[in-house]
Amino acid sequence: MGCSFSGLNALYDSTAGDVWINENRFKVIRQLGEGGFAFVYLVKEVVNDTSDGGVSKKFKDPSHVSDDGTYAMKKVLIQNNEQLQFVKEEIRISSLFNHPNLLPLLDHAIISVKGTPEQNWTHEAYLLFPVHMDGTLLDNAKTMKFKKEFFSTSDVLQIFRQLCAGLEHMHSLETPYAHNDVKPGNVLLTHRKGKPPLAVLMDFGSARPARKQIRSRSEALQLQEWAAEHVSAPFRSPELWDCPSQADIDERTDVWSLGCTLYAIMYGVSPFEYALGESGGSLQLAVMNAQIKWPTTTLNPKQSYPDALHQFVSWMLQPQATVRPRINDIVIHVDKLIAKFSH
Numbered sequence: 001m002g003c004s005f006s007g008l009n010a011l012y013d014s015t016a017g018d019v020w021i022n023e024n025r026f027k028v029i030r031q032l033g034e035g036g037f038a039f040v041y042l043v044k045e046v047v048n049d050t051s052d053g054g055v056s057k058k059f060k061d062p063s064h065v066s067d068d069g070t071y072a073m074k075k076v077l078i079q080n081n082e083q084l085q086f087v088k089e090e091i092r093i094s095s096l097f098n099h100p101n102l103l104p105l106l107d108h109a110i111i112s113v114k115g116t117p118e119q120n121w122t123h124e125a126y127l128l129f130p131v132h133m134d135g136t137l138l139d140n141a142k143t144m145k146f147k148k149e150f151f152s153t154s155d156v157l158q159i160f161r162q163l164c165a166g167l168e169h170m171h172s173l174e175t176p177y178a179h180n181d182v183k184p185g186n187v188l189l190t191h192r193k194g195k196p197p198l199a200v201l202m203d204f205g206s207a208r209p210a211r212k213q214i215r216s217r218s219e220a221l222q223l224q225e226w227a228a229e230h231v232s233a234p235f236r237s238p239e240l241w242d243c244p245s246q247a248d249i250d251e252r253t254d255v256w257s258l259g260c261t262l263y264a265i266m267y268g269v270s271p272f273e274y275a276l277g278e279s280g281g282s283l284q285l286a287v288m289n290a291q292i293k294w295p296t297t298t299l300n301p302k303q304s305y306p307d308a309l310h311q312f313v314s315w316m317l318q319p320q321a322t323v324r325p326r327i328n329d330i331v332i333h334v335d336k337l338i339a340k341f342s343h
Contacts, residue, residue, distance in 0.1 A: 018046065021073070021107050021108070021109050021126050022107060024055040025046040026045055026073060029042040029044055029070070037078070037083070038074055040073070042070060044070045045071065055107055071106065071130060072130065073128055074129065075125070076127070078110075078123035080122070084110075090205045093204045098169075099166055101166030102200065102202075103129055104130065106128045108128065109125070110125045110126075111123060111124055134188075134191050137185070140189055141184055141264065141269075145268050150266070153305055155196045155197065156266055157338045157342070158342075159199045160258075166200070167179060167258065168328065170254075171254070171327045177210055178254050179201065180230060180253065181230065181235070182235060183234075183257065183261060183270075185232075187199055187200070187261070188202055206230040206231060210251035210253070210254075211249065213248055214249060219245075223240065234283065237252075238290075249321070252321050252324045255316050255325060255327060256321075260317070262313050262316070288319060306341060308340070312334075312337065315333075
């Protein structure tokens with residue numbers, strides 16, 4: 001999908017709270033979140049009598065059509081050409097994937113805007129997605145911690161299995177892609193009555209072809225700098241913290257993040273975040289040595305999980321990438337655990 005730069009393609013009418021994305025109009029209901037130069041809004045499509053099916057006619061998958069016309073819209077303020085290329089790349093990469101556990105980009109537009117002394121951005125991007133009102137795994141973890149609630153072993157495995165399915169799709173493309181930022185904040189959950197939550201992986205802003213040959217110190221440092229900017233530290237694999245001058249990087253960087261995320265589904269945080277709270281503690285050192293600290297569950301038996309899940313996490317968190325399992329190995333193993341622990 002190409003980006004269009006026509007000013008007619010996305011118009012923001014702040015007085016009416018309406019946004020046009022290409023030929024479709026949306027009413028802004030409220031802001032859902034923000035980060036950096038991006039804002040996420042809950043929007044509702046404004047359909048008039050002459051409408052020929054609205055935005056839904058563009059969707060490849062009919063399941064993406066919203067029953068009540070509501071969607072999530074991400075608005076990105078773009079200040080320079082580097083940011084513009086970054087957003088265009090996110091749009092291009094998002095269009096490569098088609099999987100129920102990967103958040104689909106439904107429509108998009110990029111417009112030029114005239115800068116003012118108060119407004120120093122040159123373009124605005126509008127990206128339309130399905131809305132998941134139950135928030136992210138991170139949001140849920142915070143709420144559950146407050147309520148002293150935990151996912152059941154079965155739900156932990158079912159949520160994790162869905163993330164594996166989404167990543168398996170990315171890793172299995174002709175050119176395998178790594179997500180590069182798998183973490184609870186990038187997993188959307190939808191609670192379903194009598195069923196495990198639906199889990200959808202989002203935010204492909206850091207996704208890149210997974211396989212890189214590093215053949216010099218400068219290439220290694222370049223990768224580390226990129227990772228420091230794009231890959232969340234508590235979920236970043238050892239080879240992205242300290243890359244050797246001779247290395248073949250592959251999609252198993254995601255497997256490390258996946259192991260950290262499985263731990264977080266159980267305990268609400270990355271297995272290495274404890275290092276941030278320790279005097280003289282080093283997150284990088286904890287990661288490089290795979291120093292996992294398991295919570296003591298004697299005070300809260302509800303938070304105790306089978307040892308098999310702890311072993312599963314440790315299997316994924318092998319500092320040496322070459323011995324770390326691949327996603328298809330993980331899928332086989334998680335299916336065995338689901339068969340064993342699902343009621």
